[in-house]
Amino acid sequence: xxxxxxxxxxxxxxxxxxxxxxxxxxxxxxxxxxxxxxxxxxxxxxxxxxxxxxxxxxxxxxxxxxxxxxxxxxxxxxxxxxxxxxxxxxxxxxxxxxxxxxxxxxxxxxxxxxxxxxxxxxxxxxxxxxxxxxxxxxxxxxxxxxxxxxxxxxxxxxxxxxxxxxxxxxxxxxxxxxxxxxxxxxxxxxxxxxxxxxxxxxxxxxxxxxxxxxxxxxxxxxxxxxxxxxxxxxxxxxxxxxxxxxxxxxxxxxxxxxxxxxxxxxxxxxxxxxxxxxxxxxxxxxxxxxxxxxxx
Numbered sequence: 001x002x003x004x005x006x007x008x009x010x011x012x013x014x015x016x017x018x019x020x021x022x023x024x025x026x027x028x029x030x031x032x033x034x035x036x037x038x039x040x041x042x043x044x045x046x047x048x049x050x051x052x053x054x055x056x057x058x059x060x061x062x063x064x065x066x067x068x069x070x071x072x073x074x075x076x077x078x079x080x081x082x083x084x085x086x087x088x089x090x091x092x093x094x095x096x097x098x099x100x101x102x103x104x105x106x107x108x109x110x111x112x113x114x115x116x117x118x119x120x121x122x123x124x125x126x127x128x129x130x131x132x133x134x135x136x137x138x139x140x141x142x143x144x145x146x147x148x149x150x151x152x153x154x155x156x157x158x159x160x161x162x163x164x165x166x167x168x169x170x171x172x173x174x175x176x177x178x179x180x181x182x183x184x185x186x187x188x189x190x191x192x193x194x195x196x197x198x199x200x201x202x203x204x205x206x207x208x209x210x211x212x213x214x215x216x217x218x219x220x221x222x223x224x225x226x227x228x229x230x231x232x233x234x235x236x237x238x239x240x241x242x243x244x245x246x247x248x249x250x251x252x253x254x255x256x257x258x259x260x261x262x263x264x265x266x267x268x269x270x271x272x273x274x275x276x277x278x279x280x281x282x283x284x285x286x287x288x289x290x291x292x293x294x295x296x
Contacts, residue, residue, distance in 0.1 A: 017135070027138060027140070029077035038076045051127055079142050089120075090181065176189075198218065199268060202220060206241075207245035207254050213269075213271050216268025217273055219275075223248065227276060227286065227294060231257065232261060262281065
């Protein structure tokens, strides 16, 4: 008979029961079953590192649901996996290569992708082992990675189908361009910081030769991409200019004067140059008024 330890040793107890659970196949879901199905696809952790306390809490809550449904007679599948995490993983791998004095661009695309897969194999294994140590009752024979060929092919097919059915479209939109990664970044990955700047005042001559409008801007370098000047519809100073046209200095291009409530009458001159391709707020105004988008 095994002697009972005087102290609870969680490491040994968890190791023992985890091994027994996995060996018995208790967590495997049947492909065909008369039982009602209950399925959860685990929100795949990123392969950028190890699990943290937030993952542990989330996994525990899912495990409670899954184990309850399994005991309640459901054919239960909790599918595990890890996520490639896109740019985040790329940056982690780049930093690892930098420690070895290797530049991604010198390495080349194919070799770099090989390095990413090597990182996934290492980091992914760490994450899975952590999940198993937590006692997660996943069906480990069904583990997936979001860059698996089957999943990647399915994503491509879905996007093509959505496009062919007219449910999604391809169009021009303002993006966050990373000059280091040479790719677009999600709005969720971008932090905006306010900076002090100089307010420049520029006179836009009226197209009919009768006077002009003075706009105030902190970004005169985008002037060549202007496609309108906006004023507030309630601003008495500019009410007579709405609907007329002004000329963009240097470019000598005519653009309309439009009315939009977005304009702050008390800021600057109260006349706002609109550059849809170079400012997110201007882009929204441009879409609203059907303005041209000019990249500088």
